[in-house]
Amino acid sequence: xxxxxxxxxxxxxxxxxxxxxxxxxxxxxxxxxxxxxxxxxxxxxxxxxxxxxxxxxxxxxxxxxxxxxxxxxxxxxxxxxxxxxxxxxxxxxxxxxxxxxxxxxxxxxxxxxxxxxxxxxxxxxxxxxxxxxxxxxxxxxxxxxxxxxxxxxxxxxxxxxxxxxxxxxxxxxxxxxxxxxxxxxxxxxxxxxxxxxxxxxxxxxxxxxxxxxxxxxxxxxxxxxxxxxxxxxxxxxxxxxxxxxxxxxxxxxxxxxxxxxxxxxxxxxxxxxxxxxxxxxxxxxxxxxxxxxxxxxxxxxxxxxxxxxxxxxxxxxxxxxxxxxxxxxxxxxxxxxxxxxxxxxxxxxxxxxxxxxxxxxxxxxxxxxxxxx
Numbered sequence: 001x002x003x004x005x006x007x008x009x010x011x012x013x014x015x016x017x018x019x020x021x022x023x024x025x026x027x028x029x030x031x032x033x034x035x036x037x038x039x040x041x042x043x044x045x046x047x048x049x050x051x052x053x054x055x056x057x058x059x060x061x062x063x064x065x066x067x068x069x070x071x072x073x074x075x076x077x078x079x080x081x082x083x084x085x086x087x088x089x090x091x092x093x094x095x096x097x098x099x100x101x102x103x104x105x106x107x108x109x110x111x112x113x114x115x116x117x118x119x120x121x122x123x124x125x126x127x128x129x130x131x132x133x134x135x136x137x138x139x140x141x142x143x144x145x146x147x148x149x150x151x152x153x154x155x156x157x158x159x160x161x162x163x164x165x166x167x168x169x170x171x172x173x174x175x176x177x178x179x180x181x182x183x184x185x186x187x188x189x190x191x192x193x194x195x196x197x198x199x200x201x202x203x204x205x206x207x208x209x210x211x212x213x214x215x216x217x218x219x220x221x222x223x224x225x226x227x228x229x230x231x232x233x234x235x236x237x238x239x240x241x242x243x244x245x246x247x248x249x250x251x252x253x254x255x256x257x258x259x260x261x262x263x264x265x266x267x268x269x270x271x272x273x274x275x276x277x278x279x280x281x282x283x284x285x286x287x288x289x290x291x292x293x294x295x296x297x298x299x300x301x302x303x304x305x306x307x308x309x310x311x312x313x314x315x316x317x318x319x320x321x322x323x324x325x326x327x328x329x330x331x332x333x334x335x336x337x338x339x340x341x342x343x344x345x346x347x348x349x350x351x352x353x354x355x356x357x358x359x360x361x362x363x364x365x366x367x368x369x370x371x372x373x
Contacts, residue, residue, distance in 0.1 A: 023056070026055055026131075027053075029136060030058070031208050031211065034205055035212050038138075038203060039203045040061050040200075041061075041198050042199050043057040043058075043071070045057055048189070056188055058071060061138075070134065074134065077130050082126075099116050102117060122157050132160060144169055147165045180211060183215075184208055
């Protein structure tokens with residue numbers, strides 16, 4: 001008997017943990033949408049569970065396009081499943097809303113009370129599963145990806161999806177999902193009082209933002225700087241047409257080009273987003289780019305149409321596959337630059353003075369300036 005009792009208690013605990021996790025992952029998605037500018041109205045539940053976290057009852061979601069009648073849409077979908085199940089039992093004259101008053105409906109003895117209770121349980125389970133799936137699709141629609149856990153298949157109800165990690169705009173593990181979800185769930189319930197029937201979570205709620213930032217402050221974003229230093233290697237490639245060696249050979253500026261040549265044996269790149277701002281007076285040059293990893297950044301020398309040189313300690317970034325042409329900067333006509341300073345040359349593409357644009361791709365080169373060249 002002891003073994004049976006222990007097994008029963010363990011099974012109950014597992015079920016409670018499962019229900020609590022469902023509430024946590026739902027609250028995590030609510031927090032995710034909220035920090036991305038969605039407002040959410042949550043209805044006060046009729047009863048409060050004391051042993052497990054409780055799913056939040058979402059009434060509506062506010063976004064840029066207007067108000068989403070969340071509860072109504074989920075009710076309509078779950079009602080379709082309930083209607084099908086009622087018809088399967090032969091209760092074609094009943095509507096899904098009738099099962100909310102089972103005692104009254106079964107008073108005349110025409111309907112099996114246990115069957116109606118089963119339909120009601122299935123409808124409530126479908127509401128939870130459909131509601132979570134709805135939130136999940138919304139989060140995926142704004143750039144997040146989720147890894148699902150494999151769970152036991154559902155035979156008579158819609159399967160509740162369970163997530164174990166998130167990637168895309170932010171990489172989040174199971175621990176962060178549980179921690180954020182639990183805190184947000186508890187936070188929402190603390191805002192209910194006896195007088196209110198619902199609570200509005202305004203877009204980017206401060207307390208939710210604080211919970212989110214606290215849990216995710218150590219996570220690495222996709223847009224962050226690479227944490228591992230790239231080993232510097234010389235990647236100088238001889239150029240027969242030049243009087244001195246160049247740092248990089250020419251490459252195509254069109255979307256989808258294959259990459260750089262002359263990078264040395266590793267071909268390692270630093271993909272840190274960087275900018276060149278006001279390198280030439282009067283020319284707006286600001287571009288997100290992929291750049292070689294330099295130990296010391298070379299002095300870039302720019303020459304205008306009057307033969308004047310301008311220098312700035314900087315690097316020239318470039319984004320693979322996402323290129324906008326930089327205005328053409330001429331580089332002929334002056335010997336005023338110091339020897340062996342680097343010259344940045346950009347060919348605007350396609351060059352407007354040529355009618356045939358086929359094979360007329362722009363390019364960027366790093367070269368050296370030698371006195372009379």
